[in-house]
Amino acid sequence: LAKTTQPISMDSYEGQEVNITCSHNNIATNDYITWYQQFPSQGPRFIIQGYKTKVTNEVASLFIPADRKSSTLSLPRVSLSDTAVYYCLVGLGMDSSYKLIFGSGTRLLVRP
């Protein structure tokens, strides 16, 4: 499974757009990119998954350049409740994998 590198922490203010970039230089052809969100005292929660280009859902957007060696999670107009740890995971897609490999994640703090 490809190793990922992401910032340890980020600060933002309410209403701003937040972009968290993850590096995965050794991503394999079959690998998907998945982001999870974790609040204190809760388990991680799936946010978004993509393979290439751009994916958008009601929570976030995921931008993946053509070489797929990095990806950017974009959170539009963050609120205080978006304060959490965000994990970037790289591995096989929805139906092929069973094990998730987490790094240390990015701690996002949203200030008023």
Place this chain on the structure above:
Amino acid sequence: DTGVSQNPRHKITKRGQNVTFRCDPISEHNRLYWYRQTLGQGPEFLTYFQNEAQLEKSRLLSDRFSAERPKGSFSTLEIQRTEQGDSAMYLCASSLGGAGRGYTFGSGTRLTVV
């Protein structure tokens, strides 16, 4: 369906005691996973079940740890002769098929060994 349920939410035990945690997965999910998370780190994979069969165990799961999933429904994780290094959040998750968007975590059991 209320999601993945874990009990207890918190457990404080003395070193050397045995503890058991329970996980009730989403009812239609055939796969169940246990992870451990220490402060400031991401969750680490411990083991997983497909139905009642335990298909993989991490090297993190020492001989003092045992997990079961009788009848392919709920699961228990037992730690024998607890050590202070066992203090962590123990997370359970379930999925129907692969580990993509259908992977749902519970809120965890926080174990403190004193």
